Amino acid sequence: MTATKGLEGIIAAQSSICSIVDGVLCYGGINVDELAEKASFEEVVYLLWNGKLPNRSQLDELNKNLGENAAVPKEVIDSIRSYPQGVHPMAILRTAVSLLGLYDQEAQDMSAEANLRKSIRLMAQTPTIVAAYARIRKGLEPVDPDPKMSLAENFLYMLTGEKPSETAIKAFNTALILHADHELNASTFAARVTVATLTDIYSGIVSAIGTLKGPLHGGANEAVAAMLAEIGSLENVEPYIRHALDNKQKIMGFGHRVYKNGDPRAKWLREMSKALTKQVGKEELYQMSVKIEEMVTSEKGLLPNVDFYSASVYTALGLESDLFTPIFAISRMSGWTAHIMEQYENNRLIRPRAEYTGPVNQHYIPIDQR
């Protein structure tokens, strides 16, 4: 038995939700480029859950369900008020979503119908939790969700209490689509491993949130924002990146386990970054990002992943950098729940083996002889 470090190249499941073939990313067989250009995030949610795009009445029903389920139990909001200051919003989200499970009377109902209803609630309530916490930590009251708004509009509205611009809604909708699913990425795999024991959907989602939080995965977008802030100006890019490369430091937002010729989502975010930073007078952020890309690509052969330009996109949208990964979680909730439901449909316990590398033929030595 020989271990494959990081399970690289291992096919660990069959799935009809999302494919990555020759660097092309598709949801339900539709190229993500087409979806990013034409779809609403809600259509993508339906596609991931059902394997096909919704017709008008199916989309209306989903929108209605998401709107009606966006409010979070008062007990959860009260609990968020009591969480310690300075805790990372991903830790808050992980805890609050776990708490949602306590107040969901269907939490232990393992029927497919109940799991779909829970998926709707998780999808609808995650933005409400993130926005509520973002306000509570500033001493502001949470803003109630507006059931008539799209998920993208509603989230931005709940953050500020003001109706967002059409540009912001469109950009955020596209970002949600681009982050919605990505086959067996680490957090989705964690969710599938968890629910393959036939535990409940909330347990699977809590595993996924905890996994996304790490800087090698979803946490990279916040790390990119921190790097941009530390660099501070276009002229500082060159010495900063040179020093990092010379010292073999990782440059966050670059490299990918699956894409070696470029992440198809990055070009969208690069264009959005260019347009949005210009609109808000923060072009230097985009220029710095381009310069970093040029250096890292020419010197290391590494290309930007989905997290690199999303940092400047979200900054231009006025979002706080420690909310970037929770925003990723809002979007990926669609993919996580789709994969969890697919796992339940055709389940087998996921239990690989380890290659043992420890000592052999040892004996118990009484404690006073050690």
Ligand code: ACO
């Ligand atoms: N900066 C500098 N060097 C890098 C980077 C990077 N961002 N990424 C990979 N490398 C180097 C590694 O040091 C390694 O070099 P070596 O062979 O000389 O030791 C080589 O490229 C291979 O890298 P691995 O880490 O083995 O590649 P792996 O497939 O395991 O990791 C990962 C992929 C985690 C994304 C990696 O590229 C990385 O850490 N990137 C930075 C973090 C990041 O942006 N994560 C977000 C990924 S997208 C997402 O999860 C949503």
